[in-house]
Amino acid sequence: xxxxxxLLALMxxxxxxxxxxxxxxxxxxxxxxxxxxxIRYHVLLSGRAIVEDSHGAPTALQAGDIVLFPSGSPHVxxxxxxxxxAPADKRLEHGITxxxxxxxxxxxxxxxxxxxxxxxxxRLLRENLPARxxxxxxxxxxxxxxxxxxxxxxxxxxxxxxxxxxxxxxNHLSGALFALTLRYASDTDAPPRGLLALAQRPRLxxxxxxxxxxxxxxxxxxxxxxxxxxxxxxxARHFDEAIGRSASDVLTDxxxxxxxxxxxxxxxxxxxxxxxxxYQSDAAFQRGFKRHVGMTxxxxxxxxxxxxxxxxxx
Numbered sequence: 322x323x324x325x326x327x328l329l330a331l332m333x334x335x336x337x338x339x340x341x342x343x344x345x346x347x348x349x350x351x352x353x354x355x356x357x358x359x360i361r362y363h364v365l366l367s368g369r370a371i372v373e374d375s376h377g378a379p380t381a382l383q384a385g386d387i388v389l390f391p392s393g394s395p396h397v398x399x400x401x402x403x404x405x406x407a408p409a410d411k412r413l414e415h416g417i418t419x420x421x422x423x424x425x426x427x428x429x430x431x432x433x434x435x436x437x438x439x440x441x442x443x444r445l446l447r448e449n450l451p452a453r454x455x456x457x458x459x460x461x462x463x464x465x466x467x468x469x470x471x472x473x474x475x476x477x478x479x480x481x482x483x484x485x486x487x488x489x490x491x492n493h494l495s496g497a498l499f500a501l502t503l504r505y506a507s508d509t510d511a512p513p514r515g516l517l518a519l520a521q522r523p524r525l526x527x528x529x530x531x532x533x534x535x536x537x538x539x540x541x542x543x544x545x546x547x548x549x550x551x552x553x554x555x556x557a558r559h560f561d562e563a564i565g566r567s568a569s570d571v572l573t574d575x576x577x578x579x580x581x582x583x584x585x586x587x588x589x590x591x592x593x594x595x596x597x598x599x600y601q602s603d604a605a606f607q608r609g610f611k612r613h614v615g616m617t618x619x620x621x622x623x624x625x626x627x628x629x630x631x632x633x634x635x
Contacts, residue, residue, distance in 0.1 A: 324520045325507065327533045329500055331578055332441055334360075336495020338434040338488070340411070340418040341480045346426025347404035350433065355393035358443070360436040362389040362498070363398060366477045368429030371401040376452035385458040385473055387502055389436070392452035398431065400424075415483035417491070432480055436499045440625040441581040442614050445574035450517065456502050469501045519563045524549055528556070528568060536576045537599040542568060577613045580606075584618055585625035591618045 342350065355361050363372070370382040374396035381401075382388065390396055399406070407424035438446070458469050476494050479487045507520040519525060527548040532540065545568055546556035560568050576598040583594045595606025595618075610618050 324516065324526070324529055325500070325504055327529075328446070328516065331533075331575075331582070332439055332443075332446055334439070334496055334499045335437045336434060336492050336497075336499060337437055338417065338432060338480065338491045338495055340420050340433050342420045342431040342433060343428070344400070344409070344420075344422045344431070345407065345424030345428050346400040347402045347406050348409070348422055348424055348429065349397065349399040349406040350431065352396050352398075352433075354395045355390065355435070357393075358438040358440070360389055360391050360393065360438065360499075361396075362387065362434055362436060362495075364432040364473060364476060364498070366430040366432060366473070366480075368427060369401070370398050370429055370431065372453075372455070373397045373399075374453055380453075380455055382455070383457075385470065387456045387458060387473070387498070389454050389499075389502065390452065391447050391450035391454065393447075394452060396453075400427065400429065402426070415485070416488040417480060417483050419483075430477075432476060434495050436495065439582070440585040441579075442574075442577045444613070445571075445578045446516075450503075454502070454506055456505055458505075469505055472498060472501060516564065519560075522559060522563050524551070525556075525559060525563065529571075532568075532572045532575050536572065536579055537597050539599060540568075540572060573609070573613065577610060580610060580618070581614065581621060581625070584622040591622075594618070 342348075350363075352361055365382045365384055365386045367384045369384075371379050372382055372388050373379045374390065374394050376392065376394060380388070382398075407422040409420055409422035411418055411420045413419070456469075458473060472494060476491060476498065479491050479494065503517065507517040519529070528545040531538075531545065531548055542557065543553050546553045549556055551559070557567070560566075560571075564571065580594050580598045583589060583597070584591070587594075589597075592603035592606070595603055595610075598606075600606035600609060607617060610621070614621055616624070
């Protein structure tokens with residue numbers, strides 16, 4: 322199984338469309354910081370836009386572009402004019418919220434939604450993705466697969482038509498959008514650092530496979546390097562170049578993600594879960610989980626079942 326498939330199997334992501342915006346310039350969309358288990362996204366269906374946040378220079382978007390914010394940071398989309406945005410109002414059409422304004426300038430259509438993350442520690446996902454990820458799907462010479470372009474077109478059609486069942490369809494398509502966006506980003510010539518870059522390192526795949534398949538084994542760096550037919554130093558260098566973190570760190574992330582899911586979804590004793598993910602004693606697992614997540618396994622289990630499990634320790 323490839324890295325992206327493993328990640329999505331361990332952390333299945335759903336989608337939810339919040340609003341379809343149909344604006345005329347001047348317009349502006351202000352988004353506050355996302356909740357702990359959400360990644361906000363925007364798809365620019367038509368027109369042009371500028372996206373700004375604290376993680377880099379403003380970026381120009383055009384029709385077909387997708388932007389998502391794994392960091393959960395607040396951000397702004399606007400028409401680029403700098404003018405005071407025209408007044409806007411919202412209405413509900415067949416279950417889909419539509420926002421329009423009175424601007425008479427260049428038109429833009431934007432889908433604004435959220436990717437909903439499961440009740441597992443999110444460090445494996447969030448710390449290995451860029452703070453802001455932009456995919457240009459329809460630009461001249463773009464190497465984005467046609468299926469992503471078709472998916473965006475289908476999202477647009479369902480959101481525009483607002484036919485019976487469109488809300489459910491759009492939300493399911495949003496989940497697929499997350500997977501295809503990450504696939505495309507990891508297939509580019511210069512993918513972002515982290516898991517997306519690691520996916521381009523086939524020589525490291527045996528070690529990644531081993532960590533996902535047998536997270537409970539007491540893996541050592543020499544053992545992982547041997548699986549990849551590398552020396553310890555070469556393996557460590559390749560890993561650091563790709564992800565900026567050690568193999569041991571990633572193994573801990575995998576273990577804690579799996580433990581968090583088991584705590585949320587099952588009834589196994591805490592000590593049994595700790596042993597399954599590689600801890601020789603309950604005390605060691607308790608310490609490791611609290612250090613990684615910010616609370617004890619029992620506290621996590623209780624909050625996760627109430628729907629309040631946080632993404633990361635404060």
